[in-house]
Amino acid sequence: MLQLRNVHKLYSGIPAVEDVSFTASAGEITGYLGANGSGKSTTMKMITGLINPSSGEILFDGRPVGDDLMAFRQRMGYVPEEPHLYTHLSGLEYLVMVAQLRAMDRRSASERIDGLLRLFGLHGDRDVSLSSYSKGMRQKILLSAALMHNPDLVLLDEPFSGLDVGSSLILRSLIKELAARGKVVLFSSHELETVERICSHIVILHRGKIVADDSIERLRVLMAVPTLEEIFSQLAVEQDSDSISREIADLIHA
Amino acid sequence: MHKRLTMERWQFRVMYRVFLLRVVDLELMPANSDSAQLLGQFAAMFSSVSLLFSLPGLLYLTGRGRLAADYSWTAEHFFIATTFTVIGLLSVLNWDSGFPDRRDILVLGPLPVRAGTLFLAKISALFAVPGLAILGLNIFSGLVWPLLFTSGKGGVLGLLRVWPAYWITVCAAGVFIVCAVLTVQGVAANLLPRQYFLRLSAFLQAGFSCGLLSLYFLEPHLESPAALTAPQNQRLLAWLPSYWFLALFQQLNGSMHPALVPLAKRAWIALAISVVGAGMVLLLSYFRMMPKIVEQPEILPGRRWRWSPNFGNSPKGAITVFCLYTLLRSRQHRMILSFYCGIGLAIVVGYVTFFGGRGRLPGEISIAFLIASILIMVFVILGLRVVAAIPISLAANWILRVTQVRPSSEYHEAARFAWLALGVAPVWLVVAGLFFAIFPWIPVLGHLIILLLLGTLLVEVCVYTFQKVPFATSYLPGRANIHIAFWVGLVLLFQLVSEGARFEGRLLKHPVSYTVVVLFWP
Numbered sequence: 001m002l003q004l005r006n007v008h009k010l011y012s013g014i015p016a017v018e019d020v021s022f023t024a025s026a027g028e029i030t031g032y033l034g035a036n037g038s039g040k041s042t043t044m045k046m047i048t049g050l051i052n053p054s055s056g057e058i059l060f061d062g063r064p065v066g067d068d069l070m071a072f073r074q075r076m077g078y079v080p081e082e083p084h085l086y087t088h089l090s091g092l093e094y095l096v097m098v099a100q101l102r103a104m105d106r107r108s109a110s111e112r113i114d115g116l117l118r119l120f121g122l123h124g125d126r127d128v129s130l131s132s133y134s135k136g137m138r139q140k141i142l143l144s145a146a147l148m149h150n151p152d153l154v155l156l157d158e159p160f161s162g163l164d165v166g167s168s169l170i171l172r173s174l175i176k177e178l179a180a181r182g183k184v185v186l187f188s189s190h191e192l193e194t195v196e197r198i199c200s201h202i203v204i205l206h207r208g209k210i211v212a213d214d215s216i217e218r219l220r221v222l223m224a225v226p227t228l229e230e231i232f233s234q235l236a237v238e239q240d241s242d243s244i245s246r247e248i249a250d251l252i253h254a
Numbered sequence: 255m256h257k258r259l260t261m262e263r264w265q266f267r268v269m270y271r272v273f274l275l276r277v278v279d280l281e282l283m284p285a286n287s288d289s290a291q292l293l294g295q296f297a298a299m300f301s302s303v304s305l306l307f308s309l310p311g312l313l314y315l316t317g318r319g320r321l322a323a324d325y326s327w328t329a330e331h332f333f334i335a336t337t338f339t340v341i342g343l344l345s346v347l348n349w350d351s352g353f354p355d356r357r358d359i360l361v362l363g364p365l366p367v368r369a370g371t372l373f374l375a376k377i378s379a380l381f382a383v384p385g386l387a388i389l390g391l392n393i394f395s396g397l398v399w400p401l402l403f404t405s406g407k408g409g410v411l412g413l414l415r416v417w418p419a420y421w422i423t424v425c426a427a428g429v430f431i432v433c434a435v436l437t438v439q440g441v442a443a444n445l446l447p448r449q450y451f452l453r454l455s456a457f458l459q460a461g462f463s464c465g466l467l468s469l470y471f472l473e474p475h476l477e478s479p480a481a482l483t484a485p486q487n488q489r490l491l492a493w494l495p496s497y498w499f500l501a502l503f504q505q506l507n508g509s510m511h512p513a514l515v516p517l518a519k520r521a522w523i524a525l526a527i528s529v530v531g532a533g534m535v536l537l538l539s540y541f542r543m544m545p546k547i548v549e550q551p552e553i554l555p556g557r558r559w560r561w562s563p564n565f566g567n568s569p570k571g572a573i574t575v576f577c578l579y580t581l582l583r584s585r586q587h588r589m590i591l592s593f594y595c596g597i598g599l600a601i602v603v604g605y606v607t608f609f610g611g612r613g614r615l616p617g618e619i620s621i622a623f624l625i626a627s628i629l630i631m632v633f634v635i636l637g638l639r640v641v642a643a644i645p646i647s648l649a650a651n652w653i654l655r656v657t658q659v660r661p662s663s664e665y666h667e668a669a670r671f672a673w674l675a676l677g678v679a680p681v682w683l684v685v686a687g688l689f690f691a692i693f694p695w696i697p698v699l700g701h702l703i704i705l706l707l708l709g710t711l712l713v714e715v716c717v718y719t720f721q722k723v724p725f726a727t728s729y730l731p732g733r734a735n736i737h738i739a740f741w742v743g744l745v746l747l748f749q750l751v752s753e754g755a756r757f758e759g760r761l762l763k764h765p766v767s768y769t770v771v772v773l774f775w776p
Contacts, residue, residue, distance in 0.1 A: 050363045051548050073366040084360035100268040101365045103261045
C-alpha cells in the first residue's frame with residue numbers, strides 16, 4: 001500500500017504541491033488526475049525519490065520510502081512523463097543496462113527482455129539506436145524497463161503518450177492485469193475516458209491541492225454528474241472551454 | 255553487506271561502460287553512430303600520431319644514439335606540450351561529462367543506484383578517455399624518445415629511470431589540465447544558479463579551447479638550458495605550464511638543472527591544487543547539486559528585456575534567426591565552432607605577433623595582417639560549414655518542409671543570406687574596425703572590398719557544396735565528425751593564403767590592377 005501523508009513541495013518558496021494525502025491500495029488502480037502544472041509529476045517524482053518533499057511523509061507498505069530508498073526502488077517501476085532515455089544505446093542495450101542495474105539474474109532478464117520486446121512489437125528494432133525510435137516505441141521501452149523486474153508498485157505518468165491504438169488497448173488490459181495480480185498501480189493521465197474505464201479510485205489535483213479522492217461511482221453520485229469528464233470539469237477546469245475555443249477560431253479567422 | 259557491495263560493483267561496471275561510450279558520443283558524433291567503434295578510431299588515430307613521432311627518434315637512436323642537450327630539451331618539451339594540449343582539448347570536448355546532468359538523474363534516479371556509485375562511474379569514465387589518449391599519444395614515442403632523453407649518467411639504472419619519469423610527467427601534465435578544467439567548471443557550477451552556469455559554460459568552453467590552442471602555437475621557445483635559466487625569462491616561465499612539467503621531468507629523470515627547481519616545484523603545487531580543487535568541486539556537485547538539478551529548470555523562465563533580430567518577414571528572416579539562435583544556444587554547435595575559430599585565432603595571433611611589424615612600409619598594411627584577416631575569415635566560414643551540417647534535431651528538417659509554401663529557390667537564397675550575415679559580416683566588421691584604427695584608410699578600404707569578395711566567394715562554395723538549410727539537414731546516421739579533409743586542407747591553405755595575401759599586397763599598390771581584379775572577381 002502506498003500512502004502519502006500531508007506532503008508539501010515548495011520550489012523557491014512557491015508551493016507546487018500542498019498538503020497532499022491519499023492512499024493507493026494493492027489490487028487497485030488509482031487514477032491521479034489534474035491539469036498541466038497541477039503538481040502530478042512533482043508528486044510522482046517525490047514518490048520515486050527523485051525529489052524530496054518539503055514536508056510530509058511517503059510510505060510504502062507502512063515504511064517511509066526514504067528509510068531504504070534502494071530497497072524501495074527495487075520494488076518500484078516508473079514510467080516518466082517525458083521519455084528520458086540514453087539515446088546513444090539501442091533498445092536492447094538500454095533494457096539490458098536497466099536489468100543489470102537492477103541486479104536481475106542474467107538468464108531471466110534476457111528471457112524477459114526478449115519477451116517484452118517481442119510482445120511490444122519491438123523485436124525487429126531491438127538493435128536500432130533509441131534516437132531513431134518514434135515516441136511510441138520509446139514509450140514501449142520505458143514500459144518494458146519499468147515492468148521487467150515485476151515491481152510491487154507501478155507508477156505510470158502519462159503512459160499512453162505516443163502509443164498507437166493497438167498498443168494502448170494492450171496497455172489498458174495490462175494495467176488491469178497488474179492490479180488483479182496485487183500490484184499497487186498509480187496512474188496519471190489526461191485521457192479521462194481511459195481513466196474512467198480502468199480506475200477504481202481517483203484522486204484529482206488542482207493547483208497542487210487535492211480536490212477529490214474517492215471512487216468514481218461515489219463521485220458521480222455526490223456530484224450528480226454522469227461522467228468523469230464532467231466531474232473533472234467542475235473540480236479542476238477554471239476556463240470556459242467553449243468561449244476560449246470560439247476566441248481562438250475568431251483570432252485565426254480574422 | 256557483501257551482496258550490496260557485489261551489486262554496487264556490478265552497477266559501477268555497467269554505468270562506467272555507458273558513460274565511457276557517451277563521453278565520446280555526446281559531443282563528437284551523431285547519435286546513431288557506433289560509439290565503441292569511434293573510441294577505437296580515436297585510439298588508433300593517437301597511436302598513429304605516436305608512431306609518426308617515434309620515427310625520428312628511432313633514426314637518431316640507430317644513428318647517433320645521443321641528442322645534444324638543446325635538442326633533447328626541445329623534444330621533451332614538445333611531447334609534454336603536445337600531450338598537455340591534446341588532453342586539454344579533449345577535456346574541453348568532454349565538457350560537462352564529469353558533472354551530474356539532468357538526464358542521468360532522471361534515467362538512473364528511479365533505479366536502485368546510489369549517488370556514490372554513479373559518481374565513481376562517471377569520474378572513472380571521465381578520466382578513462384584522457385587516459386586512453388595519453389597512452390595512445392605516447393605509446394610508441396614514449397618508448398623510443400626517453401632513451402634519447404637520458405643524461406648519460408647512471409648506465410642501465412639511468413635508462414630504467416627515464417621511462418617512468420617520462421610517463422609520470424605526461425600523466426601528471428594530463429591530470430593537471432583535466433583537473434584544472436574541472437575545477438574552473440565546478441567552481442562556476444557550484445557558485446552560480448544552474449541556468450546561469452549553463453550559459454557561462456559556453457564562454458568558458460570557447461575560452462579554454464582558444465587559450466589552449468593559442469598557448470600551444472604561440473608559446474615562446476625557451477627549451478634551451480640558457481633560455482630556461484635566464485633571469486629575464488623566469489616571469490614568463492611561471493605562466494607556462496608545459497615548462498613546469500619539463501622541469502618536473504628533469505627532476506624525476508635525475509638530470510635537473512638547479513635553476514629549474516622553482517619550475518618543478520610549481521608543477522607539483524599546480525598538480526596538487528588542481529587535483530584537490532577538482533575533487534572538492536566534484537564532491538560538492540554530486541552531493542549538493544544533484545537534488546537541485548531535477549527541481550531547477552535548465553532554461554530561464556523569463557527575461558527583463560526581450561530583443562529579437564529582424565531580418566524581414568520571409569524565409570530569409572526566419573532561417574537567419576533560426577541559424578543565429580542555433581549557434582547561440584546549441585552547446586554542441588557552439589563548441590565545435592569555437593574549436594575552429596580557436597585554431598584560426600591562434601594562428602592569426604601567431605602571425606601578427608611574429609611577423610606583424612615586418613616588411614611594412616608607411617601607408618601600407620603589413621602582409622601578416624592581410625594573411626591574418628583572410629585566415630580568420632576562412633576559419634569562421636569553414637567552422638560554420640562544419641557545424642551547419644549537424645542538424646539541431648531530427649525534426650528540424652521536417653518543420654521546414656511542412657511549413658514550406660514558397661519555392662525552394664527562396665530557401666537557398668535565405669541560406670546564402672544566413673551564411674553572409676552570420677559568417678562574413680561579423681568578421682568583416684571586426685576587421686574593418688581594427689584595421690581602420692591601425693592602418694591608413696585607403697588600403698584598408700581596398701582590403702575590405704577584397705575580403706568581402708573572398709567571403710562571398712567562400713559562401714558561394716558553401717552554398718554550392720551544401721544545398722540545404724544550415725542546422726536542418728536530413729539525418730545521416732553513422733557518420734563521425736572527424737574532418738580529416740579539413741586538416742589536410744589546412745596545410746595547403748597556409749601556402750595558398752600566404753601567396754594570396756602577398757598578391758593582394760602588390761595589388762593594393764596598383765589601383766588599375768586592383769580595379770580590374772575586383773571587377774572581374776568570379
